Amino acid sequence: MIDKIKKARQDKLEGKLNCIPFNLPRLGSIVPGIVKGSLDCITANSSVGKTTLAKKLYVYDAIDFAIKHNLDYRLIYFGLEESEEEFDFGLFSYLVHKTLNIRSNINDFQSFVEPYPQEHLDTIEKSNVQQLFMQYKSYITFYDYIYNSYGIYKTIRDYARSIGTFYNNDVELTATDFIDTNPPYTHFKPNNPNQFTSVIIDHVSELIPQKGETNLKAAIDNLVRYMRLYVTKMFNFNALCIQQQDSSQESVDNKKENYMEPKLQGLGDSKTTGRAYMNVFGLYNPIRYGVNTYEGYNTNKLDKYFRVMNIIKQRYGSVGEKVPLYFDGKVSDIRILPPANDAANLDKVYKKINNLC
Secondary structure (H helix, E strand, O other), X not given: OHHHHHHHHHHHHOOOOOEEOOOOOOXXXXXXXXXXXXXXXXXXXXXXXXXXXXXXXXXXXXXXXXXXXOOOEEEEEEEOOXXXXXXXXXXXXXXXXHHHOOOOOHHHHOOOOOOOOHHHHHHHHHOOHHHHHXXXXXXXXXXXXXXXXXXXXXXXXXXXXXXXXXXXXXXXXXXXXXXOOOXXXXXXXXXXXXXXXXXXXXXXXXXXXXXXXXXXXXXXXXXXXXXXXXXXXXXXXXXXXEEEEOHHHHOHHHHHOOOOOOOHXXXXXXXXHHHOOOXXXXXXXXXXXXXXXXXXXXXXXXXXXXXXXXXXXXXXXXXXXXXXXXXXXXXXXXXXXXXXXXXXXXXXXXXXXXXXX
């Protein structure tokens, strides 16, 4: 153990990567980032921005970091709720805003309401956004047609086979061992120990129960079990499950008592998954429930651009921390808000919001 501690310290001193840090200042002092072997969860009530937050932290920022540091990074994304085309429009929207400061999303790109401005299209075509889009996509393998727990596990396992070797004790397993079966294996060795793989499942309540799973809860429980026992523990991948809060969290009684913030016991369709998750991040939208002030913030001024990230569970760190966010879901522009008593910098945020409205 001392040798491992020394190696981790030396790796850090030499600039080697022990994790992919979250690109949100101040958050890194609470949560390290995307850690190998960790099973994480983002939860919130419906339409609060779970997927947007997940993409910001685990997709866009992670790929930004991989490009900057030449990291061998792979992302396997299971889009149970959205199609790959919808995902692509979201990525394109993020890159157009990041590169050109143009706020457009799928509604604009598809000219659902008005024809997309020709000047925007000309600007985009002359920029490097298309090249950036292809570069980002090269890190991602997207599946939008696998809906059962074993199918998801098997897809990840087969990917692991392509980048490493499975063993049953000292016996190396071959491709023949995996034909139409799931052979017993005791450990896995990647070809490149420095490679970093993340898995995202968005979201678990869209699973379809398979044979032997009597209901949705059984499907979710099986999926999370696969993620914990094999994908994170044995393959040493990072895995993120997006899971809604139970609809009862928005009951009249909870609203009266102001108990609307996401909770571990509020996980929807299966509360037992909270035992397996190593980190659980909740996302809360106070203005949705008529909360005019929150922890010193004027939610009326921040309006729909305000969210709070709650650290609900953290296996190796403190819980109960709350991180206030500027949250522009249209283009996945998410930033840490200034402290509530920093009137000067908050005023800049208010002006920015007024210019958007």
